[in-house]
Amino acid sequence: MRIAVSNCNTTRAMTDAIVRGARTAASPGTEVFGITPAWGPESAEGWLDSYLTAAAVLDALRTCPEPYDALVMAGFGEHGREGARELLDVPVVDITEAGAHLACLLGRRYGVLTTLDRSRAQIEDSLHTAGVGAHCAAVVGTGLGVLELEAALGSGAGMGRLAEAADRARAAGAEVLVLGCAGLAGVAPGLQAKLGLPVVDGVTAGVRLAESLVTLGLGTSRVGTYAKPLPKRRVWPGDM
Amino acid sequence: MRIAVSNCNTTRAMTDAIVRGARTAASPGTEVFGITPAWGPESAEGWLDSYLTAAAVLDALRTCPEPYDALVMAGFGEHGREGARELLDVPVVDITEAGAHLACLLGRRYGVLTTLDRSRAQIEDSLHTAGVGAHCAAVVGTGLGVLELEAALGSGAGMGRLAEAADRARAAGAEVLVLGCAGLAGVAPGLQAKLGLPVVDGVTAGVRLAESLVTLGLGTSRVGTYAKPLPKRRVWPGDM
Amino acid sequence: MRIAVSNCNTTRAMTDAIVRGARTAASPGTEVFGITPAWGPESAEGWLDSYLTAAAVLDALRTCPEPYDALVMAGFGEHGREGARELLDVPVVDITEAGAHLACLLGRRYGVLTTLDRSRAQIEDSLHTAGVGAHCAAVVGTGLGVLELEAALGSGAGMGRLAEAADRARAAGAEVLVLGCAGLAGVAPGLQAKLGLPVVDGVTAGVRLAESLVTLGLGTSRVGTYAKPLPKRRVWPGDM
Amino acid sequence: MRIAVSNCNTTRAMTDAIVRGARTAASPGTEVFGITPAWGPESAEGWLDSYLTAAAVLDALRTCPEPYDALVMAGFGEHGREGARELLDVPVVDITEAGAHLACLLGRRYGVLTTLDRSRAQIEDSLHTAGVGAHCAAVVGTGLGVLELEAALGSGAGMGRLAEAADRARAAGAEVLVLGCAGLAGVAPGLQAKLGLPVVDGVTAGVRLAESLVTLGLGTSRVGTYAKPLPKRRVWPGDM
Amino acid sequence: MRIAVSNCNTTRAMTDAIVRGARTAASPGTEVFGITPAWGPESAEGWLDSYLTAAAVLDALRTCPEPYDALVMAGFGEHGREGARELLDVPVVDITEAGAHLACLLGRRYGVLTTLDRSRAQIEDSLHTAGVGAHCAAVVGTGLGVLELEAALGSGAGMGRLAEAADRARAAGAEVLVLGCAGLAGVAPGLQAKLGLPVVDGVTAGVRLAESLVTLGLGTSRVGTYAKPLPKRRVWPGDM
Amino acid sequence: MRIAVSNCNTTRAMTDAIVRGARTAASPGTEVFGITPAWGPESAEGWLDSYLTAAAVLDALRTCPEPYDALVMAGFGEHGREGARELLDVPVVDITEAGAHLACLLGRRYGVLTTLDRSRAQIEDSLHTAGVGAHCAAVVGTGLGVLELEAALGSGAGMGRLAEAADRARAAGAEVLVLGCAGLAGVAPGLQAKLGLPVVDGVTAGVRLAESLVTLGLGTSRVGTYAKPLPKRRVWPGDM
Known part of the structure; x- marks a missing residue:
């Protein structure tokens, strides 16, 4: 199983530390890798930062070339969780x-x-x-x-x-x-x-919960608020 | 008094329609103008769109060259409101x-x-x-x-x-x-x-509430969760 | 536009002070006048006083000869608000x-x-x-x-x-x-x-909200709990 | 023990019927009598009526010459309960x-x-x-x-x-x-x-609860919101 | 009228004290007797004890040979109340x-x-x-x-x-x-x-409430969650 | 790791089925075994049954001779969870x-x-x-x-x-x-x-959560409501 862990800010050293922490909780055979947004704040402290990270993480998820089985979003109290649930075909757990x-x-x-x-x-x-x-x-x-x-x-x-x-x-x-x-x-x-x-x-808890959902064959419900995003024209910063 | 009305999506025709609606509620002497994000979705329908618009609107507010006395955020149920309260020195009302x-x-x-x-x-x-x-x-x-x-x-x-x-x-x-x-x-x-x-x-209600706050000399509280954003390195899409 | 401001107690000096405060918030062209109950307590402090003022204010509203476009009820935490919504054909805002x-x-x-x-x-x-x-x-x-x-x-x-x-x-x-x-x-x-x-x-906030409702053409809903009072025999103190 | 039952409206036939109902629940040795407001509506249906009855009942309680050990307030959903608790030295139960x-x-x-x-x-x-x-x-x-x-x-x-x-x-x-x-x-x-x-x-339940409070030596708490009314000038309709 | 008061623990001296307290609140003609579980803890302090007492009290109620008109359950915050409502044909009041x-x-x-x-x-x-x-x-x-x-x-x-x-x-x-x-x-x-x-x-309050329900002819509703227990094989400790 | 799964009723065939289900979710290296109460109802349907099962399960846990690292309590909506948390030194998860x-x-x-x-x-x-x-x-x-x-x-x-x-x-x-x-x-x-x-x-979810707690070194908090049971005399049915 491969689990992606997204940092909410642009500080790669934090991504690395989070991935290290995540790995301590992963089961044998579970691989963990990190995703760092290409833009946004170097740390998230407050509402402005939080909303900025939400879009930046979604942009990073959209363009991440690597496959994975579940996402753990590392950004305590930061926004974006529900957007990732819409976007991705794998389970999403927020720390x-x-x-x-x-x-x-x-x-x-x-x-x-x-x-x-x-x-x-x-x-x-x-x-x-x-x-x-x-x-x-x-x-x-x-x-x-x-x-x-x-x-x-x-x-x-x-x-x-x-x-x-x-x-x-x-x-x-x-x-x-x-x-x-x-x-x-x-x-x-x-x-x-x-x-x-x-x-x-939260990070190690998130890894275990993500593994659990994958193992149990459980994914995000599509019948309600987390239906797939509608096709439409969107200008993403990552494409600008 | 000048009131800015921010559309949440990139569709300028919608901004124009919203501004027209806003003007029907404005008091004599109140000027209304629109702000349209430079990026994001053409319409906001769901969580992914909503988080994308939140950052796009904040980016547009950050770079808006025009002065104004209050902001009305037009995007029903969309995110970003609290970020604008942190960012701006004028009252913010969400529709x-x-x-x-x-x-x-x-x-x-x-x-x-x-x-x-x-x-x-x-x-x-x-x-x-x-x-x-x-x-x-x-x-x-x-x-x-x-x-x-x-x-x-x-x-x-x-x-x-x-x-x-x-x-x-x-x-x-x-x-x-x-x-x-x-x-x-x-x-x-x-x-x-x-x-x-x-x-x-919501738009006309927002205009009246924004005018009321300005007239009564009331602004966003800085003593708690809406304190000014901390100075730090932030990469904004509008600067990329 | 004419806005009536009802004091909840019988102290006319308080009515006058409230009306002065209300006028500081009124838009140009908005006229404000006060209504003082003919009976009840000289000040409202507690439940007994509050219920007494509720009926006294309703009695005063019923018999007020002057026309107005909206009512602001000045009596913080005092009862009666919903009764005035039933009774009057204009919007009612409680401070x-x-x-x-x-x-x-x-x-x-x-x-x-x-x-x-x-x-x-x-x-x-x-x-x-x-x-x-x-x-x-x-x-x-x-x-x-x-x-x-x-x-x-x-x-x-x-x-x-x-x-x-x-x-x-x-x-x-x-x-x-x-x-x-x-x-x-x-x-x-x-x-x-x-x-x-x-x-x-609350008083200046109430004036601005009352003006907003009038300007936007909004009135009390009659389809539910604030339907017009049923016709029946009522003995009012003001008639005794 | 004597229990007073207050009707909320001016219709004496309803007071009589309520008292008859109350008596079916009273213990041997408990005497029940009715109190009818001297003013107010003939029936209470809606907010206006309710606030009118609240003051009218309080006025009637204030001037009731008869002693009693507890009050049952008969007026389902009508206001005034907390005012009676302030006013009276005996327990008050609302139906x-x-x-x-x-x-x-x-x-x-x-x-x-x-x-x-x-x-x-x-x-x-x-x-x-x-x-x-x-x-x-x-x-x-x-x-x-x-x-x-x-x-x-x-x-x-x-x-x-x-x-x-x-x-x-x-x-x-x-x-x-x-x-x-x-x-x-x-x-x-x-x-x-x-x-x-x-x-x-509610009426029979109220009688039993009122009796219970009296028997158990329990009365309204005076240490908080139901403290005795402050002495002040109050113009009561019953005195007009 | 006969009211049973169940102690939640096995300490008979506490049952006796509770019954003495209950009798101070009983109306003339109301007889009170106590029920003490045959097993369980000597006092209930915490969740383990509480669940143990719940079953022990239900077992005691099931096997109590004496008739009664209402049950008062004496065990503050202890479990079992709803089970007794299912089991018994008389009203149940928890202290x-x-x-x-x-x-x-x-x-x-x-x-x-x-x-x-x-x-x-x-x-x-x-x-x-x-x-x-x-x-x-x-x-x-x-x-x-x-x-x-x-x-x-x-x-x-x-x-x-x-x-x-x-x-x-x-x-x-x-x-x-x-x-x-x-x-x-x-x-x-x-x-x-x-x-x-x-x-x-709670004990004296419970006695008065239990008497009230009996006097008013009110019993546990059988149309929902407190329907009679389904017939089935149950091994009770009292039968072991 | 060894996980115990407690059935709430006395039907061993149900215990076996639950254990089979639990095993489908267990990680490699996790062993699962079942615990069946020695007394209580053959199935739990309603409050009486539920309280009976709570004590019966606690009795079975108290006397279970086998060691285990976590408990999964299988009995949907049944009582007893918090008692097991007090009693046991391992994490407890209710389905x-x-x-x-x-x-x-x-x-x-x-x-x-x-x-x-x-x-x-x-x-x-x-x-x-x-x-x-x-x-x-x-x-x-x-x-x-x-x-x-x-x-x-x-x-x-x-x-x-x-x-x-x-x-x-x-x-x-x-x-x-x-x-x-x-x-x-x-x-x-x-x-x-x-x-x-x-x-x-719930059963498979419970197994994964129990494993997660064990792996992460997390156990029941002893500083508040789930402190160890106080030493005292308790008569347990299992000892009678």
């Missing part, structure tokens, strides 16, 4: 929903730890429209921007910020945590050990 | 929410008449995230595509389809109707007369 | 809903600053039944009674109380504030400047 | 909520059979604000006005209309019915036998 | 829902004081599925286990813990309190006097 | 929630096809309390009892009933179907082919 789906199996309420507080409404919307927002106790920002994460995690300050955010999520009722940024790939095991409660990583 | 806000003042529940049934989930999401979805009784498709509307309305068949969709909305509890497509500009008075209940047009 | 409708266009969640905490449930109900309560983050009392407001605002203490209440609303997630008492007319610009976020005044 | 509370104990969802469809939104609001609306499957009108009920029930046509409305409620998921008009007092046993499912009468 | 129903009549929101925080989700679910959870402001644990209550209340420490929990419930908006454990029988009057707001005891 | 989690990834709304209509409320509750009920469009009964399924499916009549139920679910907005009975194992591929939309089988 936002993926983390939440698994978290619901582990505790009564979950909390999301993300980068900046400004992203909270986006993430809440994304969970709600995915049908899995009911048990979200809180979305909490760490105050670290996407591109600051690597350095912060390297110095140890990042773990401190995550632990503080986790405390706020716990106070709001969270019994399980979801890592709300693809840039946090790899942090889950250490944080889980430190905090003593389950920590779900 | 989806605009129609719903006025409809709530006229009856207990409202129904939305739109083009294709596949757009229903998008419109429901858009109303929900705008905070004005609670009294939506139904979103009903007419089965007419965006670019079929003009011909259908010309021949009279369009009015029939709208009336049938209105019946379904009424059966679901709607006491007021909202026209759920910018391409329906101008239809409201005739439909209202025919059906005997109020019919709200 | 509670009006403030909330505009606030939704400016930020993700709004907070209401009101007089006494005891009114919170009433205001929550009013926003909910108007269909615009979903994005209300909090209703916060300042602890100042309706008739204490003028003196408090004159001495500067009022602004301090409002700022404290605003802090609590912000902590609950509000990005926009709505002034939850007709007696706060005129405070919005100063508070907005002081706090650095948008402050919506 | 709308009373019927729903007992219905929840008997089946998974309940339906309300009422007079005219125009009252549906009022009843939905009343159930919602009483905290007991979650399991309401439907509110269904019989098409019979309040003052038509007696004749219709006398001729047998009334039972037919109720049965038809019950079928619609059943189709919407109702497993229990609540009689949504004080004028239906006495119908419950016959309808229950005819339809084969429990039928709750 | 969880009973306390909440009466509390809704006394204030705008209620809070539940219970034993351990781990039970909060169970109680929230139970209130939600009973249709009466909408006005629950908070469920607050005292930190006292079920079997520690008696000693704690004897020493005075228990009242202190209840008062602290009540403060937290008040801060969350509760205006009325519900005692969330059958082991708190008898505490309500003292706590009510101490705190100055109404305190509802 | 009700499992089917819904995957269905949310495939379409906007899903429908559940189950045996008897009487089970609808139970299934709705189970989805709601699992946090994944928001996108459930409908739960539809086929009218076939659990033990009738095998014969009905053998004769072809079963597929017809499922197709009729699917039509009702589609009319309610479902774009994906979930098979709402463990006895429907094996039907999904054929039904999916016949109906042209994705059909999720």
